[in-house]
Amino acid sequence: MKIATFNVNGVNGRLPVLLRWLAEAEPDVVCLQELKSPNEKFPNAAIGKAGYGAAWHGQKSWNGVAILARGVEPITTRRGLPGEPADLHSRYIEAVVDGILIGCLYMPNGNPAPGPKFDYKLRWFTRFASYAAELMELDVPVALIGDFNVMPTELDVYKPERWVDDALFRPEVRASYQRLLAQGWTDALRTMHPAERIYTFWDYFRNAWGRDAGLRIDHILLSPDLARRLVAAEVDREVRGYAKASDHAPVWVELTTTARSGAVQGAARTSRV
DNA sequence: ATGCCTATTATTAATAGA
Numbered sequence: 001m002k003i004a005t006f007n008v009n010g011v012n013g014r015l016p017v018l019l020r021w022l023a024e025a026e027p028d029v030v031c032l033q034e035l036k037s038p039n040e041k042f043p044n045a046a047i048g049k050a051g052y053g054a055a056w057h058g059q060k061s062w063n064g065v066a067i068l069a070r071g072v073e074p075i076t077t078r079r080g081l082p083g084e085p086a087d088l089h090s091r092y093i094e095a096v097v098d099g100i101l102i103g104c105l106y107m108p109n110g111n112p113a114p115g116p117k118f119d120y121k122l123r124w125f126t127r128f129a130s131y132a133a134e135l136m137e138l139d140v141p142v143a144l145i146g147d148f149n150v151m152p153t154e155l156d157v158y159k160p161e162r163w164v165d166d167a168l169f170r171p172e173v174r175a176s177y178q179r180l181l182a183q184g185w186t187d188a189l190r191t192m193h194p195a196e197r198i199y200t201f202w203d204y205f206r207n208a209w210g211r212d213a214g215l216r217i218d219h220i221l222l223s224p225d226l227a228r229r230l231v232a233a234e235v236d237r238e239v240r241g242y243a244k245a246s247d248h249a250p251v252w253v254e255l256t257t258t259a260r261s262g263a264v265q266g267a268a269r270t271s272r273v
Numbered sequence: 274a275t276g277c278c279t280a281t282t283a284t285t286a287a288t289a290g291a
């Protein structure tokens with residue numbers, strides 16, 4: 001089973017890129033972020049024609065998240081993150097696909113920091129971690145997937161010293177991410193590639209893609225039972241080079257249908273220490 | 274310290290992204 005995340009940066013403007021990648025990669029489940037589309041303009045017909053059922057939580061101009069499932073309709077279990085009723089940003093949607101609870105998130109960017117946007121990011125992160133702890137207590141497989149807007153370590157930034165005061169890399173944000181992992185979640189991509197520089201985003205500015213000046217901010221977190229099924233995790237880098245590309249590339253994991261034992265399980269356990 | 278590039282929305286400029 002292949003589960004992916006892709007910050008499309010405009011689901012309508014990037015529809016050709018999305019459809020091309022869906023046809024090439026054939027993921028079973030896809031979490032999308034930054035739809036930049038109101039609900040009524042979500043391209044459900046085109047996505048359905050490509051073979052995917054969809055659940056979405058849109059918003060005019062900004063934000064917006066969706067979950068696609070190949071050949072089936074996702075069973076939506078939540079739209080919006082609990083804990084702050086006044087928060088109207090569409091940044092979380094959740095659905096069950098093939099017995100797996102899929103939480104699709106778009107964490108606030110938080111810049112400039114310090115400031116009200118950074119305060120909102122920290123509050124959102126706290127709410128998310130609190131809710132994630134509830135999900136961890138459920139006796140079901142869970143994957144928390146999306147654009148976390150956090151580079152977890154220096155290995156996830158092309159030039160760490162340039163980013164120390166940025167909302168995506170400030171110590172309190174990295175600490176929040178580590179506390180989240182400590183609940184028992186496995187960062188799938190980092191677990192499968194413990195020592196590599198891996199990026200999932202390249203700015204449109206300064207020829208960042210051409211210079212490979214990237215950031216790793218799109219993450220797939222797996223509950224312990226799913227981590228035991230993890231056999232591969234990769235970035236589809238070439239998608240960043242497509243015409244009219246998003247500034248993010250898709251990230252995906254491959255899970256076996258039954259639990260594995262041995263090296264992969266050991267690696268998953270090690271990553272949570 | 275700021276713009277760079279790209280998108281959306283609303284009228285050729287502002288806002289947001291990361």
